[in-house]
Amino acid sequence: MSLVTFHEVVKKYDTVPSVNHLSLAIGAGEIFGLLGPNGAGKSTSIHMLAGLLDIDGGDIKVDGYSVRSHALEVKKRIGLVPQELAIYDSLSAAENVTFFARLYGLRGRLLRERVSEALEFVGLQDKAGSKPSTFSGGMKRRLNIACAIMHQPKLIIMDEPTVGIDPQSRNHILESVRTLNKLGSTIIYTSHYMEEVEAICTRVGIMDRGKLIVSGTKEELRRQIGSEEKLVLEVDRTDPAASAEIRQHPRIKSFTELEANSFEAVLDESATALQDLLFILQKHQVGLRKLTRVEQDLETLFLQLTGRTLRDRTS
Amino acid sequence: MYAWLTMAWFELIRFVRMKSVIALMFLLPLLLIFLLGNAFREEMKPVKVAVHLADEDALGTMIRSYLQDKETADYMVATEVSTEDEAREQVRNGTADFGVVIPTGFSARVMAGDEAAWNVYPGRDDNRNIMAESVLQRLLTQIEVRQTAAAVLGANSAGLPQENDVPRALPGIKTEHVGGGKDPFGSVTAIQYYAGAYLIMFLLYSGMSGILSLINERELGTIGRLYGTPHPIWLLVLGKLTGFGLFAVLQAMAIIGFSWLVYGVQWGGSPFLMILVCLLTSASAVGLSAIIASFVRTSKATLNMFSVLTIFMTFLSGGMVADLSGTIRRIGDFTINHWATVTIRRIMDNGDMDHIWQGIGVLAAIAAVLMFIGAMRLKKVVRLHA
Secondary structure (H helix, E strand, C coil): CEEEEEEEEEEEECCEEEEEEEEEEEECCCEEEEECCCCCCHHHHHHHHCCCCCCCEEEEEECCEECCCCHHHHHHCEEEECCCCCCCCCCCHHHHHHHHHHHCCCCHHHHHHHHHHHHHHCCCHHHCCCCHHHCCHHHHHHHHHHHHHCCCCCEEEEECCCCCCCHHHHHHHHHHHHHHHHCCCEEEEEECCHHHHHHHCCEEEEEECCEEEEEECHHHHHHHHCCCEEEEEEECCCCHHHHHHHHHCCCEEEEEEEECCEEEEEECCCHHHHHHHHHHHHHCCCCEEEEEEECCCHHHHHHHHHCCCCCCCCC | CHHHHHHHHHHHHHHHCCHHHHHHHHHHHHHHHHHHHHHHHHCCCCEEEEEEECCCCHHHHHHHHHHHCHHHHCCEEEEECCCHHHHHHHHHHCCCCEEEEECCCHHHHHHCCCCEEEEEEECCCHHHHHHHHHHHHHHHHHHHHHHHHHHHHCCCCCCCCCCCCCCCCCCCEEEEECCCCCCCCCCCCHHHHHHHHHHHHHHHHHHHHHHHHHHHHHHHCHHHHHHCCCCCHHHHHHHHHHHHHHHHHHHHHHHHHHHHHHHCCCCCCCHHHHHHHHHHHHHHHHHHHHHHHCCCCCHHHHHHHHHHHHHHHHHHCCCCCCCCCHHHHHHHCCCHHHHHHHHHHHHHCCCCHHHHHHHHHHHHHHHHHHHHHHHHHHHHHHHHCC
């Protein structure tokens, strides 16, 4: 059963659509990774989901409640970990969590218990009384998470929660995401770090230019790119005639020079394409020194679908 | 309610923990009042008055004995001069702080119930003038008692007032300001005047801080998280502003308490009205700063513009220089500071309640208009600083 559904959602800035008829369903218990380069529309989408931005068209429902008509009911069910550090330097770690917990209606003993649990969960129990200004970047990020989970929301939205932190804190956060999911929360995780999404997400959606261009489990997405094979070849010399013949071959999709005597070839799924490639090299007396098969990942799929890389900041 | 109180309480905590805020909002006004109070205290040595007493009748003798009285000498050293010109010259060249001339026939006019007047020559120092006038006011009261007695008892041979012998309307005794200016502080003392002006100026600053805090939430990124909580944004903003309202009350209490304890500044007998004026001033500042913030792009620009405006308004309303000339003073009548300080001075002076409520009414109208426009522009404020 879907916990979150986007139905034909549109968001425009002036007349330019930032999110363009987005439809998407996220099931309860999933860790859904939302991928895309900067400007793809993923932050806008989750801001509309969290009720921070008005929706220009379509609707989003969370646990059966419409964001447009029951925004406050939706907000009760959401814990938002924003991309920016949304914490107060003048309040201690415990006070930060307490402040937001009280805004979610927690009080008395339950409030104290939940604050303590949240700080323990992110490994800041010992720093409860310390001000964030004395924290490292990673500790601040963890406190940022604690402020979003203490009310035990059904849906946790994490907008690039690992930006600019050390590997140790990153691992801690990724492990926290898994644990929160095991404890029953559905997670929406946005990132443009492909490896993070591949490591923790059960399902992935890729956005570009305001549209969801593909979604599915990691295996489903891999199957979409499984029909191609990418190879890196190192040869003893570069022969223009051989290169030209290879490029004209109907089953060899591309043949690109990476550096001197090194090429990348993308072949179609047929086994004969590789045999033909080796034959042409032999015919032109080009010796093959090394042949490496490149593992196809989601980054490749994204590149294939959009012609851009995930971290293309000019997009 | 719980969310509103949470916002207010944590806003107050955050605000009072900022060292710069404590320095600017609490210590600076107290320091200014301290320096000002000390300056006025040093000037409390007896005022030198040149007196030309041309009236040698009954009241002339009474005036002379009053001026030579030991109790009067604690506040005023009176030197008799032979002519009015000499009195005026002594004030002009600074030998005397103040001059007073009692003309010939003064006693006769007073006792006859006719209009009588004496001439005064205020000196260059406003505070010395106030001091001299205060001492002379006591003398004037005694003379008016005599005048009343003469009016009542003079018509009654038994020497006792009869049922129908209500004193006729007396023309009173006029004090003619011949040279110098009028008392710039009105009916309050100089320290009362400036303490009131500073209170209003710093309340305006703390009111502005409410809007700056909202902009800072945006710059910090916490506004998104606050939007994300299950409460309407107006409730959260109201909570924030309530926190600043509480802070304004604390600030007012500190300024009022300090000036009262250290310099005995009297703030009148209506603490409720005083708090009301403080809150209306803060509310006006919130509205005004929201309007400014909706036109400029950064919190720093808002701070700078509002600070300049506050200083201008304080100046124009006479909060920095009490004795402003007519045109500037008239422009000052259109400032928040003017209505707030005038009302505060009326409360300090335990003045007429109608006038006090009139001042509060105008201030409430200013606050309501500014808050309304500020509320209309609030979305713009948040977006501009996004």
